[in-house]
Amino acid sequence: MFLKLVLLCLCLWRLDGVFGDSGLESVIEGDSFSLNSGLTEMKDDDVIQWRIGDENTLIAEINKRADRITVYDDVLDGRFRDRLKLDNQTGSLTITNTTTEHTGDYDQLINSERKRFFLTVIVKSVSVKEGDSVSLNSQMKDDDVIQWWFGYEWTLIAEINVTADRITVYDDVLDGRFRDRLKLDNQTGSLTITNTRTEHDGEYKLQINSEIKRFFLRVYVLVPVKEGDSVSLNSDLTEMKDDDEIQWRFGDENTLIAEIYKRFDRITIYDDVLDGRFRDRLKLDNQTGSLTITNTRAEHDGEYKLLINRRFSSKVFRVSVYDPEELNEIKHIFTHQVHD
Structure with a gap:
């Protein structure tokens, strides 16, 4: 279920993966993706x-006047072979079973009008519980230079130069969030992050010489709650700003269940969605945007995702609703793991 949310985690301005008119798109490796005409x-x-x-390699075209549809899927070493589909009504292009070699600029020309898309294929999505360690895997050759970058600003956090026999971790960058947490495998170049926190959530880029692969790491907070009790999901804000917008979404389909628009002084609870399972159970703090679910039931078990100003924050909550007899055992196991 975590894999499905990664595509949405990369959408900075709209939840459908498109950044306004710029045509910036993201898809998880192996999935299909349509570029809309x-x-x-x-x-x-x-x-x-x-x-x-x-x-500007031509990969597909439709000529309505000649009633002709053509896909050129053997170009570029056959990377698109048996993967391209054209909609004969709209001209939209679908790429099936995507791989990282499909990352790049796509130009759509309708008569003389051009529209550009940039498609990013994410090589791997990894989910980890806060406090656990996680490894992002790589393969290394004798003459490779491997670099690991973090975030949209491409901050260098670790690198290996095999030829120079040099391994370096830059764990003091970004306010030291990676300090004493990064390990590089000198045989494979794989990166391990230990004792993860929600601030480690985000995009990691692996650059091997000139090739780039992308991983998205989701660090989630496990929240056990006894059935019938209330649970609060903390936004970590002390006070919302005047122009802030907060949304809370639930489940694999990222169903909107609550939002605050400070600019318009509007708070909205969508408690009738999903067959009314949240009816009369949701409360939003108008100062911090934190969400409280009251009188929890098993149907409230799942992932809750926080968006601040239409960006996914680094907090995903995995709420697990247990009956009273199970809860004490779960809390004991969870506490033991954290201390270890």
Whole structure:
């Protein structure tokens, strides 16, 4: 279930993966993805072409006038072979079974009008409970230079130069959030993050020479609660700003269940969604945006994701609702693991 949320975790401005008109898209490796032409129906004289990369390689086209649909899936060493589908009504392009080599700039030409997309294929999604360790795997050759970068600002956190026989971790960057937590395997180049915290949540980029692969790490907070009790999910804000927007979403489908718009002084609870399972059970703190679920039931068990100003924060809560007899045992196990 964590794998499904990774695509949404990368969407900074809209939940569908598109950053306004810039056409920045993200997909998890192995999934299919459609690049939308924006047309509801092509006209009789329309010509649509799809191209990729700096070389502007043609990979698919529709010529309505000639009633011709063509996919050029053997170009570029066959990376698109048996993976391209064109919608003959709209001209939208679908790439199936994506791999990281499908990352890049895609140009859509409708007659003489061009629209550009940038598709990022995320190589791996990894979820880990706060406090646990996690490894991001790599393969290394004798002459490789491996670098690990974190976040959208591409902060270098670790590197190996095999030729120079040099291993370096930069664990004091980013306010020291990685201090004493990074380990590099000198045989494979794999990166291990120990004692994870929610601030380690985010995108990790592995650069091997000129090749880049992306991982998305989701660090979740486990919240056990006894059935019938209330539970509060803390936003970590002491006070919302005047223009802040907070959303809370639930489950694999990221269903919106509550939101605050400070600019409009509006608080909305969507407690009738999902067959009304949250009806009369949700409360939002208008100062901090924290969410409280009252009178919990087993159907409230699942993932709760916090968005601040339309960006996924570094907090995902995994609420586990237990009956009273189970709870004491679960708390004992959880406490023991944290101390270890």
